[in-house]
Amino acid sequence: MSNDRGYYGEFGGAFIPEILVATFDELIRQFRKVKDDPSFWQTYSDLMSNYSCRPTPLTFAENLTRHFGGAKIYIKREDLNHTGAHKANNVMGQGLLVQRMGKTRVIAETGAGQHGVATATMAAKFGFECTIYMGEVDVKRQRPNVFWMEQMGATVIPVTDGTRILKDAINEAFRDWVTNMDNTHYVLGTACGPHPFPEMVSFFQSIIGKEARQQILELEGKLPTRVFACVGGGSNAMGLFSGFPDNSVECVGVEAAGYGLHTGQHASRLCSPDATVGVAQGYKTYFLQNDDGQMKETHSIAAGLDYIGVSPILSRMHQKGEARFESATDKEVIDAVKLTMKKEGIIPALESAHAFAGAFREAAELSSDDIIIINQSGRGDKDIFTIADAFGDPKWREFIKEKALDYK
Amino acid sequence: MSNDRGYYGEFGGAFIPEILVATFDELIRQFRKVKDDPSFWQTYSDLMSNYSCRPTPLTFAENLTRHFGGAKIYIKREDLNHTGAHKANNVMGQGLLVQRMGKTRVIAETGAGQHGVATATMAAKFGFECTIYMGEVDVKRQRPNVFWMEQMGATVIPVTDGTRILKDAINEAFRDWVTNMDNTHYVLGTACGPHPFPEMVSFFQSIIGKEARQQILELEGKLPTRVFACVGGGSNAMGLFSGFPDNSVECVGVEAAGYGLHTGQHASRLCSPDATVGVAQGYKTYFLQNDDGQMKETHSIAAGLDYIGVSPILSRMHQKGEARFESATDKEVIDAVKLTMKKEGIIPALESAHAFAGAFREAAELSSDDIIIINQSGRGDKDIFTIADAFGDPKWREFIKEKALDYK
């Protein structure tokens, strides 16, 4: 898939400080070993089925299907993973690698907090020390996740530099890593960063697509017409898309349009003209940057999509037309959450809801012979503070105010 | 198991107002039909595996096992169910029944809010109208669940009568039902209430024990020495215990000792001398009541265990010595949550943590040849407000205070 230095066409690579070269060499070596060892996949998928609940279901969304009157809609239920998102797949896989490498400490960046919770969880289970870097802005919007990370024994460090979101947390994690790589592995949370991360994270996440493909063939005896995933760094999208390399299946990635593509306040790298190719955080891809190469502020209601870069593998797919990229605004996303809750009793994470919003836009135009699969990368419980605010729930506000009074 | 009127020894029965007799006759008829129809169980378990993620894993708790140095500890992962608790099993089963009965509206009581969320979810999925009764005290301690129920389209009615907790919600639900039984089914949330509820709820929850039995036999080739479940109304305990009717397996139910059995501020019906046999809420069992037969106030940190009665089937098992009943105090429960998070990266619901606390007390005294299974009936995310308070987390308090300021 990638060449030796992890290039996908012109994208990817490993733009790493010299101090990390040996660490990456060792990581690549170990990763190659496990990737080529079929018994490793067995170990990995056993772990995922014993500790998380894989295979996750592929739920037929009967009511949504009826509502749109077009394609049959299926939902891949990554929300049912332990810790509530697809992030668990990647993290547990890397945990096994860390064990093999004999390291005793893990660090990670986190945006939505899901990857942080997943990493803290993995660390507790494997007995690793754990430090999580999280932009200060995200610490605020995802406080419940911070609480759980800390309770699981992790140290959460709010990053107060830069734009104080996901990208800044990644920088901080690298700064930790270049100091502590002897005993520390950096559990990158998405299919970005220097080689071998895009390939490695996609490898672990491919469990999503493998399962989904088998499930839809069992249920329907044919492949879907389109598959939808939200795109932050791109790991859940890669996970799903990798199961459907067929020409007949259209892969659609949905990015965050924030307040709207025209406002500049968004996080769309592939479907907006605002991003250009660059090199940062160790890899080459489309970045939201200015003409000097300085990264821009991004915005999304979903902390996990609020990121400047995107998987080099997706950039390549975009370039080759192997996947289509769309976007959904904060508002469309909230509407999609509401509709999905009311119709199916399912609460997508705000990140995942981008995929729902994208799919909803297209479902009606397809026929009942068509099938679409939406990747529900996570559950929305974690977003209660954001969702309650977005919905403007007065009872929630009252509740919080009363709670605050108790704390006086 | 029960006779025609749902008696288990002297416990059970159906002490229902005349107006509901016909409704119960119809319910019993329908339930008998589905119980005797093997294809129904198939439909039910298909639904649970497509919509929730059954079979839920049986996770080997390697670190806890090492920590206690006694029996091998396994955890049955009901927390991974859609909506986060075993309540989903019962609710989806009753949903199928409601469909068969042609009713269009469901009502339910809820304590921890889990059953309410599960019912609201089921109602959204099946397209039923939905009203949830919830004691005002519980509305306060489980606000996030209330928010989700409402977003799922349910009407949540805070019950301000009586002690304003679970039992009062049950009374209110009955008051609704006697008025609206033509189109309404009351989805009772636990193995209590008038016949056929104890039998019916246990039937649906038996999926837990069926799976656990098969899983432990596959993993270990032998049966566990002891199985632990927390006991509120008794549904998750019945679900697990029913899979292990063998003499060689000791079933241990753990009740809420609240501030301590000696304080009178608890919810222990079977393991404390404070409860006596009585008849309320439609069935005969042990109740926490005074000499006049007036129900007492109960207390538990876990809203879902904070209840005066207990499944008549468990009362019978207690009487016949077929199960042992223990209790755990609020404090022991918090410690058990902490330990489980740190060691396994798993957050038990406060209810479930009673089972953990009970098991932890006994694990060390057993040998490495022994196996114990703990039923993790739900996940602790829902309890963040209670747990953060119990842990006294200052950052959480700050966060809530800041949030409240935003709402000024």
Next chain:
Amino acid sequence: MLKKYIQKSLKTKEILLMTHIVVGYPSLDASMKIVEEMVKAGVDLIELQIPFSEPMADGPVILKANQKSLELGTTVKGCFEFAQNVSSRFDIPFLFMTYYNILYKYGVQSFVEDMVKVGIKGAIIPDLPPEEGLEYEEAMKSNNLCPIYIFSPTTTDERMRYISSCGKGFIYCMARKGVTGKTTQFSNELDEYFEKCRKNTSLPLAVGFGVKEKADIDYLKGKADIAVIGSQTIRLVDEKGIEAVGDFIKGL
């Protein structure tokens, strides 16, 4: 003997009136005054409700009265004393109304025997269907007390006959579904139901649930033997005080 009393009274009145109080609400003294007012105003029977903490079949008005009475310290023993008091002072039949747990905890046999001692003539236990009430039924009957059972709009003919065979004194017909204290539309739509009740029992019929004004009672004349006023008097006491009860009843 309750049946006889009813039949005798019906010779001079088109329909009898049964009222209801929750013992100890709004206070024990007030309960006594309310009974006095009721008797003076010509009520024919009175239900004395022993409060219970879980009054599942009662609507908000009676539910709150139960709770308040318990908060004020009303005990089962206190209710027996109260019963003794009123039955010795007033010459109409008094019945107990309560939930089964009160009897169960007291001991059904002792409870019934003590009813006899305090002069109570029968009991209405809304959460005790006859199938569950064998011990109670026997104890009541062998003590010459009346177990009053209930017909509801959903009760089948066959079941009415069965219930009737278990009961004594009279049958309590719920005029509609639901809990106590909500409005009922007394109209000809109910005729059929009352005819069905009549057909399936030889016991007198009391009709309750939602009876609250003269028009309701007028409608019931000829169809029922007893009209039951429940929540409405409690509401009246809450709103206008005890003194209003007498006039209200006289106006019916």
Next chain:
Amino acid sequence: MLKKYIQKSLKTKEILLMTHIVVGYPSLDASMKIVEEMVKAGVDLIELQIPFSEPMADGPVILKANQKSLELGTTVKGCFEFAQNVSSRFDIPFLFMTYYNILYKYGVQSFVEDMVKVGIKGAIIPDLPPEEGLEYEEAMKSNNLCPIYIFSPTTTDERMRYISSCGKGFIYCMARKGVTGKTTQFSNELDEYFEKCRKNTSLPLAVGFGVKEKADIDYLKGKADIAVIGSQTIRLVDEKGIEAVGDFIKGL
């Protein structure tokens, strides 16, 4: 020619001194004054860091300086102008230090050509390993500029030789793991590492990361050709003002 300059200078000095500034921090004017102070105090080479929004290899001090400079509006074009200014005013070699994206977005070829135009002699790009830097290396070399590559304590002998073959001018040795600006214990434990570096390259050796006082530099004498002071001067400017820089450097 950088190598030659270094070798020539080493004839009169035991060790050379390279300092570092972030262009535009704390302001463009201040940057100019700092350079002036440094040159006056006898510094031999100066790194001009073009600020980048994601300075992954820099520690808190330089990171904040990058951010502040960008906030104040520093542009890449501004940095070239600044470079032109200082290289025409002061007669020591100036190098650019920045991250690869700055070159990439500018166009590597144009960037290098403009470096020539403004009189910059070489560049240090910490996130550009030689494997990724072919285009850059070629452009630099064909324009007679020095691509300065880095040795780290984790670099193998073989790799050092490879890196050395790609670099020109001198090699930058990281004295330790980590980011810029943290303390390094300069002790004999490092001897082996520096010997290894020396063995694997014929280029002069600059040692940086944690060099901040006279003792550090004294230790490096005989082991390194250039001592690099990075964060410490920024810290000094933050704490004591620009004026303190000259004295600090003279004291080394």
